[in-house]
Amino acid sequence: MDRDKRLTLPAFSPDKFGDIPNLFWIMNEKGEILFANMRFLKFFRRTREQVIGNTMENIIERRSSKELSKLFQVLLRKNETVREELLFTSANTTGFFSVTMIPVFDNRKLSHVFCSAFDLTPIKNRYAKIARDRTAIISILAKYSEKILPEAEKHLRIISEASTMIAVALREKENHKITKDFIKDIREASMLHDIGNLEIPQGLLSKPSRLSKDEYQIVKEHTLKGVEIIEDFLQTGSALLRVCAEIIGYHHETFDGNGYPHGISGADIPLSARIVSVADSYASMMVKRPYRDALKRDEALKIISQEKGKKFDPVIVDAFFSIEKELNTLVNLA
Structure with a gap:
């Protein structure tokens, strides 16, 4: 990707993303979660305190976190938006999701990653x-x-x-x-x-x-x-x-x-x-x-x-x- 064409958004307000109907979360360049909306918290049955500042590996089921980690590594390597269909498992729910990760740059340096997961389960069924x-x-x-x-x-x-x-x-x-x-x-x-x-x-x-x-x-x-x-x-x-x-x-x-x-x-x-x-x-x-x-x-x-x-x-x-x-x-x- 042309570096000059990358999206630059150094400042944002997480509260603006709370009503998104999909699972939505924001990570820093280390993969630590800075924000997660209510859909995310309800699906994985976690509180905001359990999520903020933590990585996906410490929050969700191992298989799901492993696949998300692979997708995150691809984003870090390519420095561009990545998308994949993944299986998510929570305490009592399993579903197929289309996961999108969008990198956000500040002065050409990765600062945040916006993540969204659209539930494909009804369509798959x-x-x-x-x-x-x-x-x-x-x-x-x-x-x-x-x-x-x-x-x-x-x-x-x-x-x-x-x-x-x-x-x-x-x-x-x-x-x-x-x-x-x-x-x-x-x-x-x-x-x-x-x-x-x-x-x-x-x-x-x-x-x-x-x-x-x-x-x-x-x-x-x-x-x-x-x-x-x-x-x-x-x-x-x-x-x-x-x-x-x-x-x-x-x-x-x-x-x-x-x-x-x-x-x-x-x-x-x-x-x-x-x-x-x-x-x-x-x-x-x-x-x-x-x-x-x-x-x-x-x-x-x-x-x-x-x-x-x-x-x-x-x-x-x-x-x-x-x-x-x-x-x-x-x-x-x-």
């Missing part, structure tokens, strides 16, 4: 309810789209868990810009990969023998038909629906370009679809189908290994094998 409802709706649609297949629920569970774990592995080990929101979305969107099956004759999907060439062409249309089912909702700008559309439309594309429906290859295939391609193939081999029994684990892993660089993205395959043992344990315990 409403979002959690919406997220639970969203997950329930997706699960219902996914199960309905595969209801005629044996072990459909297990198939969906494996796909969802595998897709999530692969995405997490890629985020940790590879140079992929994978966000927490992407991981959350792919966990749910992966279960809708075959929603286009709702538009395919059920007799073909449950046929106990191999499909003819013409029948297979009809079944392959489930990718395009699946996108058609949700395309009217894509204009909402929902990131989840965008990932759904990618997975539904492209999870049968192959890394070498021999897949369908568009025959694209490599990085032209959306990352979400490349991940679900591996997860879906593994899940499909591990469950019973109308025309065959489930494959043994070693057989499934051998096929995935052989398809590395052909059907599957090599990076995704490596990520899959890094989590497969944990995935297998999780699936068998469920």
Whole structure:
């Protein structure tokens, strides 16, 4: 930050901040509290005498004070406003807060830090309810789209868990810009990969023998038909629906370009679809189908290994094998 542009406010009246609805407190450059409003005192169940002249470490629960201390150290290092979402715990209350710390300078020297904490808990609770409802709706649609297949629920569970774990592995080990929101979305969107099956004759999907060439062409249309089912909702700008559309439309594309429906290859295939391609193939081999029994684990892993660089993205395959043992344990315990 340009030193000449820093806020300079050498004198202030703490009484002016007593009515702020958020938790509000003022510290000196040592982190000692000079003022705390009533919201602060009530939340942490402290008196003004217990707070003034003390540091947060001596006032509030250890975990909360530790996170606040880290944020304060960032402010001292950068000499600029810092903001973070933190979990605060008092004697009988826990809540999520958006904490902002603003440095105040006197002759270019830090003199005070104004701190405010906005309670996000009601918003977080409403979002959690919406997220639970969203997950329930997706699960219902996914199960309905595969209801005629044996072990459909297990198939969906494996796909969802595998897709999530692969995405997490890629985020940790590879140079992929994978966000927490992407991981959350792919966990749910992966279960809708075959929603286009709702538009395919059920007799073909449950046929106990191999499909003819013409029948297979009809079944392959489930990718395009699946996108058609949700395309009217894509204009909402929902990131989840965008990932759904990618997975539904492209999870049968192959890394070498021999897949369908568009025959694209490599990085032209959306990352979400490349991940679900591996997860879906593994899940499909591990469950019973109308025309065959489930494959043994070693057989499934051998096929995935052989398809590395052909059907599957090599990076995704490596990520899959890094989590497969944990995935297998999780699936068998469920």
